[in-house]
Amino acid sequence: MTLVWVMLGMLSVIVLAIIASLPRRKRLLMHASHRMAGIGSWSYNIEKNQLFGTELFFGLIGLPVPPRARMKLEQFLELVHPDDRVRIEQHRDTNHEGSFSIDFRMIRMDGKVRWMHAQMQATSPHRCVGILQDRTAARNLETEARLAHHHLYSFIDHHLDPIVIWRADGIVMSVNRAFTSLLGYSTYEIEGKGIADTPFIPDEHREQMDRYCRQTIENKTAVTFETERLKKDGGKLHILLSITPLVGADGRMDSWISILRDCTEQLAANRKLKEAQEELESFVDHNIDAIAFFNRDGKIRKMNTAFQRMFGWTLDELQAAPVQEYPFSNGRTEAELRERLEEIMSGKVTKNAEFQGRRKDGTVLPVMVSSTPFPDRNGLAVMFKDMSELKQTRDMLGRSEMLSVLGQLAAGVAHEIKNPLTSLKGFARLLEPSLQNKEQRFIGIMKEELDRIELIVNEMLVLSKPQVIMFEERDMSELLNYVIELLGTQAIMKSIEIKKEFEPVPLIACEDRQLKQVFVNLLKNAIEAMPGDGHGQIRVSLQQAGHSDSIRIEVSDQGQGIAPDRLARLTEPFYTTKEKGTGLGLMMTASIVERHGGTIHFASELGVGTTVTVTLPIQQGTK
Structure with a gap:
């Protein structure tokens, strides 16, 4: 036993001597490089079950450096993840020659799980040496890369739009489900083929495809353009195509990815929408x-x-x-x-x-x-x-219907009216020779008024049977003076002053009896509209209408005025604002003015009075 220890001591001296014989600079560089790479060195004596490690080795497994930097293998295995412990024990029990490596997980004293990579080298049947390196970060990156790759291809495969990926050499790497569903080709018919030889690109669009692919390389950006693609059954699809270059780890473009969006139905819908918009705009504009x-x-x-x-x-x-x-x-x-x-x-x-x-x-x-x-x-x-014409048509229709009724009424009663009228005219002529000059003047007025009554009857008959009007030149101032004199007595009885404002005007072509009827009606209405309190005034003006070929006559009173809703109906047959009115006077007045080619206008303000403006052409055929 003593001999064994002596031999071990001598061996240690020899090892130390060998290590010491190494150049000091080389040993320092080796230890420094291990520290920089995060590598811990270790050796294992199988017979003594002793594991010797460097300070960095124990730092990696999360333990403080034990005395003499030694520990039992079982102590090391207790830190190994249970799922990986069996593999390490199998390596320990196997007689390995040469070197081998293994990746496993360790549970450090702080509870963190770390991935370790160990490399071993057997130096004798009872001894091996090796290194230990923390690979957690690298394993995490590999996991993330695999996950990202899986997500990418899952996204591509489940994308709603067809997608094609091909390498820089033109070989199609992948097509997704949407591609095969839309175009009808199987993956075996497309993948592995050259993109230039694929049947879904029409011959007339291959040059376009090459041009845009070159453009992505030159500009290093994606392009989007409209094109056509062929289905397997021969049908053509209108496609919005985007091509994106993919750059590899070396910074060079190594593949393309293209996304196809079927715009066939959208283009048809856009075309119909455009047609509908054009039709609508044409309808609106015209x-x-x-x-x-x-x-x-x-x-x-x-x-x-x-x-x-x-x-x-x-x-x-x-x-x-x-x-x-x-x-x-x-x-x-x-x-x-x-x-x-x-x-x-x-x-x-x-x-x-x-x-x-x-x-x-x-x-x-x-x-x-x-x-x-x-x-x-x-x-x-x-x-x-615009209801102007329609309203005029309605008014004319209503007026025509009323005039027709009035004409029928006039034709029915004309005979009854003319008989007593004829008798009155006859008796007036018989009385005329036996009267004095002054009284004969009254007989003359009676005869003129009887003639006017006859004219009214004849005018009513015009409603059923139009008559020819004979125009003669007349002095409008004389005609108005006659009407004012005729109604002067009635005005005086109501204490009303009739103020004349006549300017010189040319003679006008007219039927004087009809115009007398017009202004008798207007002046009579003005007198009846006045309150008769001794302060009223009626203004009758005559002047030429500017530089035109017309004259203008205005009859203004200071009566109560007429409401706007009634003003528009004054010339309607049988419409009157008087208690005992017939509604025929202003209708006949407007009819006579219209037959003379003139116009009549009513303006009124409640509490102020009413003004009637009659415009007549100087010569017939002009307004």
């Missing part, structure tokens, strides 16, 4: 009715030509104007318009509502409005129909 589109806040967005023609406003002018100044605001305040707008936005549409619109020049026109909100409730469309 519609004879005014159409305008508005935003949710009421601001006008678009309008057609008919809108500008109807109201006189341009789009820019309306967009710059407040909502309450729009031609269809109808006098409403901004708050009222906002409230109405919200009602429309909530689904309360307007259909064929009539109201008064306003042109840019201030004139009023009747319009019919229909409005409806957009499906997304972010605006509304409004259609305006």
